[in-house]
Amino acid sequence: MNLLNKFHHWRRKRRWNKQYKRGRWDSLKSDMEAKRYYKIIDYFNQFAPENPAILDIGCGDGVLNERLGDFKYDYFLGVDFSRVSIEKAKAKQFPKAEFLAEDAIKFRPKRDFDAIVFNEAFYYIPESEKTPVLDLMLDHLTNDGILITSIFREGTGCWEYFKENPRLKEIAFETITTKKEQTYWKIGVYKKVEELRS
Template sequence: MGSNDERDVVRRGYDELSYRYRADDADDGQYGPWLGDLHRRLPASAAVLDLGCGCGVPVARFLANAGHQVTGIDISDVQVERARRLVPAGTFLRADATRLDLPPASFDAVVCLYALIHMPLADQPRLIKRVATWLRPGGWLLTTVGNSAWTGTEDNWLDGPATMWWSHADASTYRSWLEQAGLEVTSEDFVPEGDSGHALFWARRPQS
C-alpha cells in the first residue's frame, strides 16, 4: 500500500468502529495515571495538543476538565464529530497529523497516545521533529509508540466490519528519534498489551 492508502485504511477503520473502540462514557482507564502526572507538570490553563485525539475521551476530556486549553487532531471525521460533542470546551480539527503546520512554541504539552503507530513509518521521525518545535521551552511530550518493530493489518478489527493498519519501529529507535529532535527523554516504560505491548515515553524540550 502507498501511504495515502494506509491513511485511508486507518480513517475508514475509525469512522466505522469509533463506538466499538471507545464508548461515550468510557472511563479514564490506563490513561488516568498518565494524565494526572501530565496535569501536575503543567502550568494552569496550559495549551495542550492531542494528536490522534479520537473521540476526545479520555485525554481531551480529562485535560479540559482540569482547566487546560485542548486542541485535538484526528484523521477520522466520526471521531472529530464525537470529540466536539463530548468535549465542547476543546477545539477539534480533522487533519492528517503528519501534514500539520503549526506555529513554533505554541504548546505546553503534546499528547500522542496509540496514534503515531497508525502513521506511515517514514513520516514518524519528521513528525517528532515538528512536535519538538511546537513545544514551548520546558514543554512535555507524552507518547505511546511501538516496543518492537512491526507493520501490518488486522481484518475484522475489534470483531467489526473494517480493517486496521499499524506501522512502528522498536523502542530504541523511537528513543533515538526523540533525542535527534532535540528532546530530553526523562522516562521510558513498557505498557503490556496481550502478548506484546507498547513503549511509553516522557520527553521534554529543554528550557534553553
C-alpha cells in the same frame, strides 16, 4: 509517500471512520484503559507548565478529555484524521477545547503548546512520515513544555524515535500493567534538550 502508500493510508483512514461509526473504539472508555489516561494526566501535573495548552495528536473521540476531571488547562486541541471521531468529540462540548479533522501528516499547528501527546497514535503514522511529524511537533512545543507518548505493549519500531532523538531527553518512563498479561502500555515523557541546557 509513494502512490501505493498513499492509497493504503487513505484506506486506513476509511477503516478508522467505519470503526468509529460502529463503536469499535468505545472500549477505550473501559476501566482497564483508564489507567493509561490517568498516568498521562499525572504526568501533566508533574511535568507540564501550569495551566497548559495541550495538543493531542490522534485524539479519537476525546477520551483523554473525558478523563481530565478537574485538571486545569488553558486550551486543548485534538487532531484526528477520522472525521467521525472528531464529530463525536465535538458533540461532547468539552470546555476550552477544539477538535480538528486533519491528518497528522498534513497538520500545521498555528500556535505552540505546553504539552503534546501521542496517545496510542504514533505507530499509525506511516514510517516515512514519523520523523517529519515529530520534528514539526517539537518545533511547536514550548521550551519548558513536555511531549508524552503512550504505546501499547513493546512499541516495536516506535520508541527509538523518542529515546534516540538528539532533540529529546527522557524525564520519565513507566509501564502501565493490567490484570491481563498481554495488555500493558509504556508511557514516556520527554523535554526538549535545548530547554534542559538553558
